[in-house]
Amino acid sequence: EDQVTQSPEALRLQEGESSSLNCSYTVSGLRGLFWYRQDPGKGPEFLFTLYSAGEEKEKERLKATLTKKESFLHITAPKPEDSATYLCAVQNTGNQFYFGTGTSLTVIP
């Protein structure tokens, strides 16, 4: 069965302290891996799509990477406004989507 596991469940960082979030996945056939940011009480906001192992994408302080079994979201010198829950999802070749339960990130000033 296709599934996504994210770790850690929660992460507290000091402002400026870089770290990485992990997304491990099992999928019958990968069409895409997605990262979203979700603020409390709001819908997820798209960050990145990765399609194949070795691919990397960057946006401001965030960088997403992909291997055949996992993806990492690297956060460089985070700021308090980066505090949110980060969700990882995969789309399989049947066009179904599977989400992880997320990593709740808190950045302390």
Added chain:
Amino acid sequence: DSGVTQTPKHLITATGQRVTLRCSPRSGDLSVYWYQQSLDQGLQFLIQYYNGEERAKGNILERFSAQQFPDLHSELNLSSLELGDSALYFCASSVGADNTQYFGPGTRLTVL
């Protein structure tokens, strides 16, 4: 603001009842997706419609059904409601069948 609208924002109803959630996609988007987000299960993909046709189905219960109308808005119908159906229901839309999804603000359903 993603441009996706969902109504109502909140819905409180009783077990056994039926409700309809409505979603209007961003202007120009042809795909609509429905998701359920509960505290214990995270975000679950229910169903996708593309230009009026069902394109992909996830773990959608038989008590739930959806459709996309000619004007591209979509409705999710939930019937014979149970306590466990209490959740946030999100709609998302994308330009094509496989493009970036933009999520709406959600409808919070409470079943008492």
